[in-house]
Amino acid sequence: MKLLKEKILSEGRVKPHNILKVDSFLNHQIDVELMNEIGKEFKTRFNDKEVNKILTIEASGIAVASITAQYFDNSKVVFGKKTESLNLDDDIYKTEIHSFTKNKNYNVMVSKRFINNGDKVLILDDFLANGCAALGLIDIVKQAKAEVVGVGIVIEKGFQPGRAEIEKFGIKVESLAIIDKMDDNKVWFK
Amino acid sequence: MKLLKEKILSEGRVKPHNILKVDSFLNHQIDVELMNEIGKEFKTRFNDKEVNKILTIEASGIAVASITAQYFDNSKVVFGKKTESLNLDDDIYKTEIHSFTKNKNYNVMVSKRFINNGDKVLILDDFLANGCAALGLIDIVKQAKAEVVGVGIVIEKGFQPGRAEIEKFGIKVESLAIIDKMDDNKVWFK
Numbered sequence: 001m002k003l004l005k006e007k008i009l010s011e012g013r014v015k016p017h018n019i020l021k022v023d024s025f026l027n028h029q030i031d032v033e034l035m036n037e038i039g040k041e042f043k044t045r046f047n048d049k050e051v052n053k054i055l056t057i058e059a060s061g062i063a064v065a066s067i068t069a070q071y072f073d074n075s076k077v078v079f080g081k082k083t084e085s086l087n088l089d090d091d092i093y094k095t096e097i098h099s100f101t102k103n104k105n106y107n108v109m110v111s112k113r114f115i116n117n118g119d120k121v122l123i124l125d126d127f128l129a130n131g132c133a134a135l136g137l138i139d140i141v142k143q144a145k146a147e148v149v150g151v152g153i154v155i156e157k158g159f160q161p162g163r164a165e166i167e168k169f170g171i172k173v174e175s176l177a178i179i180d181k182m183d184d185n186k187v188w189f190k
Numbered sequence: 191m192k193l194l195k196e197k198i199l200s201e202g203r204v205k206p207h208n209i210l211k212v213d214s215f216l217n218h219q220i221d222v223e224l225m226n227e228i229g230k231e232f233k234t235r236f237n238d239k240e241v242n243k244i245l246t247i248e249a250s251g252i253a254v255a256s257i258t259a260q261y262f263d264n265s266k267v268v269f270g271k272k273t274e275s276l277n278l279d280d281d282i283y284k285t286e287i288h289s290f291t292k293n294k295n296y297n298v299m300v301s302k303r304f305i306n307n308g309d310k311v312l313i314l315d316d317f318l319a320n321g322c323a324a325l326g327l328i329d330i331v332k333q334a335k336a337e338v339v340g341v342g343i344v345i346e347k348g349f350q351p352g353r354a355e356i357e358k359f360g361i362k363v364e365s366l367a368i369i370d371k372m373d374d375n376k377v378w379f380k
Contacts, residue, residue: 023279029304030252030267032259059248059269062220066253067260069222077220077253085292089213102275114219 001041001176005189007034008155008177014185018129018157019101026154027060027126032067038176039068042124042152045174049149051075051122053115055141057108057133058082060126064154068124075122078115080108080137089113093143097136100129108136112144119146128153128175131162138169150174157182158190191231191366195379197224198345204372208319208347209291216344217250217316222257228366229258232314232342235364239339241265241312243305245331247298247323248272250316254344258314265312268305270298270327279303283333287326290319298326302334309336318343318365321352328359340364347372348380 013021025031051072056065057080065077081088089111098105115121123137134151141148148171156163156175159182163173178190203211215221241262246255247270255267271278279301288295305311313327324341331338338361346353346365349372353363368380 023301024303028268028271028278028301030256030259030269032256032265032267035256036260059252059271062249062252063256063267066220066222066225066256069220070226070257075222077222078218079220079249081218081249083292088218102273111213111218113214 001038003034003037004154004177007031008187012187014182014187018182020155020157020179020182020187022155026064030063035063035067038064038154039071041176042068042122042174043071046122046150046152049122050120051149053078053119053121053146054124055080055110055115055121055137056124057137061124064126065124068152072122076114078110080110080140082106082108084109093140095136095139095143097132098130099132108133108140110140110144115141115144115146117145119144120149121146122149123151124153125151126154128156128162128173129160131160131165134162134166138166138171152176155179191228193224193227194344194367197221198367198377202377204375204377208350208372210345210347210369210372210377212345216254220253225253225257228254228344229261231366232258232312232364233261236312236340236342239312240310241339243268243309243311243336244314245270245300245305245311245327246314247327251314254316255314258342262312266304268300270300270330272296272298274299283330285326285329285333287322288320289322298323298330300330300334305331305334305336307335309334310339311336312339313341314343315341316344318346318352318363319350321350321355324352324356328356328361342366345369
């Protein structure tokens with residue numbers, strides 16, 4: 001996706017530990033116009049799929065999922081929660097995920113009321129690297145006996161193993177920008 | 191806002207400690223069509239204001255802010271972060287907030303790059319009760335020497351002091367549904 005790649009090149013900042021900061025448009029400040037173009041692109045990539053739920057994880061997946069859902073008629077967004085709260089049901093699907101950027105394990109929880117047998121679930125997230133978050137969400141969909149129709153990613157670190165891990169389940173992965181290599185202050189796309 | 195009140199009456203669930211669960215459409219599963227109606231309504235309520243930034247707090251404010259921003263031309267969304275991360279800048283505005291639903295204090299952080307002197311900031315959130323989150327966001331905008339043009343809330347607990355605390359600063363508060371009273375399994379609106 002040309003517009004996204006241009007945005008990464010103009011505003012992305014490469015930091016140590018293979019961190020690509022895109023917080024000016026994707027996951028702290030949000031460029032809603034760009035997000036709409038991202039939503040349209042996901043619709044094009046998954047146009048052959050029936051989707052009634054878009055599942056993501058708090059916090060940075062929520063904007064992508066909410067804007068994208070507007071292009072999938074009659075779909076609802078569900079986001080996995082990372083913290084216990086009085087707002088969360090007792091009856092939940094739970095899975096443990098490791099975050100490399102935060103360097104810790106945490107549980108992701110989804111109320112059993114919102115993913116059901118028969119649901120056609122598109123999983124969306126802002127980044128794919130080792131695949132931990134996406135694999136956790138896939139696990140939750142499987143616990144609910146629903147179907148993952150695909151995984152859509154805004155930015156994939158193509159030099160990390162996330163895609164291969166997801167494709168092992170026979171699940172289609174579509175990433176709008178795939179980074180081949182990062183070095184000092186430069187990014188190369190595949 | 192009639193549609194929102196109907197949704198609260200049909201799907202909301204009252205729990206002990208004055209918790210109103212609206213997780214089927216607002217803050218766990220998201221009804222994107224309703225969210226668009228909410229966005230249009232915020233535009234109507236703040237139509238007289240110039241807005242270039244919409245500031246909210248992760249996680250449940252993000253969907254409201256992102257969808258609503260589509261109705262405010264050329265506005266960007268910024269969401270306050272609750273956890274330290276390699277993704278966050280060192281140079282941040284920080285404020286401490288108490289969460290009654292989670293029963294703890296936490297810091298909310300916004301990179302100094304994304305709120306600037308001269309910005310016209312509309313603060314949006316899903317709930318207003320004691321006002322802690324909104325007051326924290328107001329504090330961040332003040333640290334940045336930017337202007338709060340208003341606070342927009344999806345559901346206000348009108349029997350709690352949040353609105354009065356915000357109005358002390360001379361800031362306009364617009365809530366799309368104001369709950370007058372909650373009791374067992376019932377909700378009364380103002």
